[in-house]
Amino acid sequence: MVDLSVKIGNLSLKNPVLTASGTFGYGHEFADFIDLARLGGVIVKGTTLHHREGNPYPRMAETPSGMLNAVGLQNKGVDYFIEHIYPTLTGIDTNFIVNVSGSSVEDYVATAEKINQLEGIPAIELNISCPNVKQGGMAFGTSPKAAEEVVAAVRRAYDKTLIVKLSPNVTDITEIARAAEAAGADSVSLINTLLGMAIDAEKRRPLLSTVTGGLSGACVKPIALRMVWQVRQAVNIPIIGLGGIMSATDAIEFLLAGATAVEIGTANFIDPAITVKIVDGITDYLQGHNMKDVHELIGGLIV
Amino acid sequence: MKQIIDTFIRETKRLNDRNILLRLTAEVALPHLQAGQFVEVQVSAPNVFLRRPISVHFYCAEKNELWLLVQLVGKATHEMALLKEGDKLNLVLPLGKPFSIPTAAAQRLLLVGGGVGVAPLLYLGATLKEQGHHVAFLLGGRTKGDLLQLDEFQKYGEVYVTTEDASLGEGGFVTQHSLLQNETFDFIYTCGPTPMMQAVARYAQQKGIECEVSLENKMACGVGACLCCVTDTKEGHKCVCTVGPVFNIKDLKW
Numbered sequence: 001m002v003d004l005s006v007k008i009g010n011l012s013l014k015n016p017v018l019t020a021s022g023t024f025g026y027g028h029e030f031a032d033f034i035d036l037a038r039l040g041g042v043i044v045k046g047t048t049l050h051h052r053e054g055n056p057y058p059r060m061a062e063t064p065s066g067m068l069n070a071v072g073l074q075n076k077g078v079d080y081f082i083e084h085i086y087p088t089l090t091g092i093d094t095n096f097i098v099n100v101s102g103s104s105v106e107d108y109v110a111t112a113e114k115i116n117q118l119e120g121i122p123a124i125e126l127n128i129s130c131p132n133v134k135q136g137g138m139a140f141g142t143s144p145k146a147a148e149e150v151v152a153a154v155r156r157a158y159d160k161t162l163i164v165k166l167s168p169n170v171t172d173i174t175e176i177a178r179a180a181e182a183a184g185a186d187s188v189s190l191i192n193t194l195l196g197m198a199i200d201a202e203k204r205r206p207l208l209s210t211v212t213g214g215l216s217g218a219c220v221k222p223i224a225l226r227m228v229w230q231v232r233q234a235v236n237i238p239i240i241g242l243g244g245i246m247s248a249t250d251a252i253e254f255l256l257a258g259a260t261a262v263e264i265g266t267a268n269f270i271d272p273a274i275t276v277k278i279v280d281g282i283t284d285y286l287q288g289h290n291m292k293d294v295h296e297l298i299g300g301l302i303v
Numbered sequence: 304m305k306q307i308i309d310t311f312i313r314e315t316k317r318l319n320d321r322n323i324l325l326r327l328t329a330e331v332a333l334p335h336l337q338a339g340q341f342v343e344v345q346v347s348a349p350n351v352f353l354r355r356p357i358s359v360h361f362y363c364a365e366k367n368e369l370w371l372l373v374q375l376v377g378k379a380t381h382e383m384a385l386l387k388e389g390d391k392l393n394l395v396l397p398l399g400k401p402f403s404i405p406t407a408a409a410q411r412l413l414l415v416g417g418g419v420g421v422a423p424l425l426y427l428g429a430t431l432k433e434q435g436h437h438v439a440f441l442l443g444g445r446t447k448g449d450l451l452q453l454d455e456f457q458k459y460g461e462v463y464v465t466t467e468d469a470s471l472g473e474g475g476f477v478t479q480h481s482l483l484q485n486e487t488f489d490f491i492y493t494c495g496p497t498p499m500m501q502a503v504a505r506y507a508q509q510k511g512i513e514c515e516v517s518l519e520n521k522m523a524c525g526v527g528a529c530l531c532c533v534t535d536t537k538e539g540h541k542c543v544c545t546v547g548p549v550f551n552i553k554d555l556k557w
Contacts, residue, residue, distance in 0.1 A: 025528035029545075032305040045530075053539050060521050060531035064350045067523060071530045074540055217352055269353060269524040270345065272395060273307060 009161035009186030013040035020265030021099035041095035061207035066217030129167030129192035141167035144179035155184035174234035189240035232258030248281020337401035338427035348382035374419035417495025443477035
């Protein structure tokens with residue numbers, strides 16, 4: 001038997017495999033394909049203080065080895081989540097983590113306070129990195145000062161595990177990671193999508209209603225790995241790595257680069273059962289390499 | 304229950320220069336499919352990353368067979384045209400909400416399709432006929448060669464045709480066919496190019512006839528998780544993959 005369990009702040013995960021927000025709904029969308037209880041955790045769709053309709057269609061464009069999206073945080077707001085969705089999550093033996101977004105510090109704090117009341121939600125992932133909303137979102141994640149301000153304010157209002165999701169659309173991601181750590185984050189997750197664009201040459205028009213959108217999928221993995229590696233040198237809090245993880249081998253690469261856990265996102269669209277295959281694949285790797293504990297892998301890159 | 308299944312090609316049939324018919328089966332029993340639902344197909348080809356949503360053209364539980372009518376529009380569909388007997392094709396299915404089946408007996412039903420949009424109407428017609436309803440298909444294309452599977456449609460109802468160049472059936476668009484002036488219907492189903500469906504919807508609204516349309520949007524997940532494929536409804540953005548692809552026109556902003 002190998003031990004896959006890891007800790008992120010006070011949050012214990014049975015294994016390091018989480019689902020990335022916005023790619024897995026609220027979990028039940030995938031319940032026909034996998035046993036959700038086999039996952040370390042499910043990070044649910046980005047939740048804001050108020051209802052958001054999101055951006056107009058078209059919101060998605062396929063790109064080489066990836067996709068662009070411009071969903072724009074469509075969700076029914078935190079009160080709807082608490083009343084209608086949260087009750088359906090209890091009773092499933094995994095960690096449900098809420099991704100919290102906002103367009104002002106007050107919004108983030110108000111949403112986090114409401115989630116703080118929910119006994120069954122052990123952590124939030126603070127999204128300061130959404131590239132698809134005009135106000136806020138990524139604006140908080142591209143300046144160390146703004147990041148520190150919003151994380152510190154949420155930290156005062158939220159007493160469970162606080163994960164801060166970082167944007168790769170910055171000159172130096174380690175500055176933002178340090179700011180989040182200084183402001184009291186328990187963990188940073190990275191990377192959110194990379195700002196990108198796609199054009200229909202025949203029509204001479206953009207493929208997304210918003211012109212630009214967030215790039216995800218296999219094509220972003222080398223950038224994500226590099227950033228995890230850089231942030232590992234810069235902070236002491238645990239890192240959750242994500243960006244283009246399509247297989248167990250990809251996940252192991254992130255662990256080696258210094259991530260304590262990983263999130264699986266776009267890969268869920270191609271294989272709805274991929275998350276469980278990645279859990280099994282990590283187990284097989286550890287056994288095949290005579291390791292007993294996933295911590296032997298974490299940060300184990302030989303340079 | 305949704306499943307991920309490896310299917311195998313029984314036959315790849317070229318219907319014209321732009322459309323193919325795939326007949327698929329599997330070693331396991333295919334899950335029961337309802338008319339209007341779709342599958343997400345995984346295609347291995349350079350620069351194809353996501354699955355492709357394709358509607359159920361026909362399904363037969365007895366033969367454990369699924370038909371997909373595929374228009375060759377891009378890299379993935381052209382790759383599908385190269386599949387040979389015995390080749391594997393991985394599907395996620397069944398997906399989406401099916402067409403409504405009338406509960407009243409022996410209804411007169413009109414199924415209007417254009418181009419490759421005729422795809423979901425074959426299995427719908429078969430299902431409706433089996434339930435004892437009277438089915439009329441009204442199928443349109445630019446020219447004679449665009450009309451697909453006419454012999455199959457004839458098995459389940461009367462077939463009326465329009466072509467824009469009058470090379471087959473009546474000349475003009477489906478909404479100009481004399482059938483719409485001469486007959487009345489209890490329910491209309493339509494699938495095809497958006498302007499055609501909107502014209503059919505206007506006809507149904509004028510006549511006070513219930514009407515369902517099957518929409519096609521670009522999808523990623525197919526299960527309501529990514530929120531990419533939304534259409535604007537009276538109740539806001541709804542996922543075409545899970546709330547649809549079939550919508551009652553009353554719910555759309557048409």
